[in-house]
Amino acid sequence: MNREEATDQAKRSLASYLESQQINIGKNFHCIAGTHDDSKPSMSYKENGRSGYPFIHCFACGATFDTISLIAKDYGLQPYSRENFEKAYDIFGLSVDGYENKKVTSKPIGLVRQEKKISKPVDLGNYDFSEEIDAAYRTMMHNREARQHFVKRHYSKEVVDRYHLGFIEEGHNGLLKKIPDHKCKSRKASLYQFVYPIIDENGRATYFMTEINDRTQCDDYNPKYRKINDLPAPLFNERYLKKDTPPVVFITEGIPDALSVETVNGKAIALTGVGYTRLIELLAWYKPNTSLVLALDNDKAGKAMTEKLETELNRIGFKYVVGGPTFKKDFNEELIADAKRFADSIRNASYAALEVKKTVNADADVEEETGVDL
Helix, strand or coil, X not given: CCHHHHHHHHHCCHHHHHHXXXXXXXXXXXXXXXXXXXXXXXXXXXXXXXXXXXXXXXXXXXXXXXXXXXXXXXXXXXXXXXXXXXXXXXXXXXXXXXXXXXXXXXXXXXXXXXXXXXXXXXXXCCCCCHHHHHHHHHHHHCCHHHHXXXXXXXXXXXXXXXXXXXXXXXXXHHHCCCCHHHXXXXXXXXXXXXXXXXXXXXXXXXXXXXXXXXXXHCECCECCEECCCCCCCCCECHHHHCCCCCCEEXXXXXXXXXXXXXXCCCCEEECCCCCCHHHHHHHHHHCCCCEEEECCCCCHHHHHHHHHHHHHHHHHCCCEEECCXXXXXXXXHHHHHCHHHHHHHHHHHHHXXXXXXXXXXXXXXXXXXXXXXX
């Protein structure tokens, strides 16, 4: 690529650069300008500045950085100098026409922050909806029309029972009577009747999402699936990274896709719209002995998210393969269209992931025996 394209990509990569230093851009963080005491986090990440690129700004001291100027600060370089841009290209592994990869001699000053201890991910399991979920499951089992909704998704009965998929006659808010402040204020809240619980490593239903009963009622304010208002969502099946870790785990976008994998005897985690930051935090902290299969939707957004995930997994050194969907937009569509073909693709992707895991384990054994860092 030319320098203009490389610079554009570097400027758009501020989030990745900050997250590589274990900075959670989802909330305010301590000012990194180093010019004042900051007992209360005063710096925040903004997705779009006047230039069209992301930046960070401190509302206490006024310090503002984009990707390029922040790299200059961290590595003791003159902002926007040739040396500064070339260091940015090196950091992001960008191949630039007419540019020979060479080391920048300025002493890095950001290494301490880059290597700081990884923090334990926030525990989101503060609520227990198990009683409500059990009731919704029993209601579904006695309601033929509700059962058929999940049958049409082609989930196995074992998966429906294990995950306690349910039906709530009153709709979404009927599960939130104990915490009314978190009820949905949409006039269509009662349409969200199909229940997808999220169960933690201790067997508690600590969260749930609901699905609308009529897709024609979806609009800008009423998506297909609804979360709990003002309550942060965990990943679906993030318990796989904490306890009883399977050898292979598929990463999907939605819960229906994860349940489709489970229907053919695989194991899957769904991002549930949370994004990749929590997944990376859990992997970095728990270091599960598993291999991932990235299986986000086969569309523009899914492919873009896959690229971001690959960047972050490479950064923390976690091995993975990309494994689907291969013949439809998502895994649930594949399960419905051709269950045998779908099961075969899940099996093949699992084998590929296991081979990667064997290679990693072999490299680790060699490193331990020889002291060579592979």
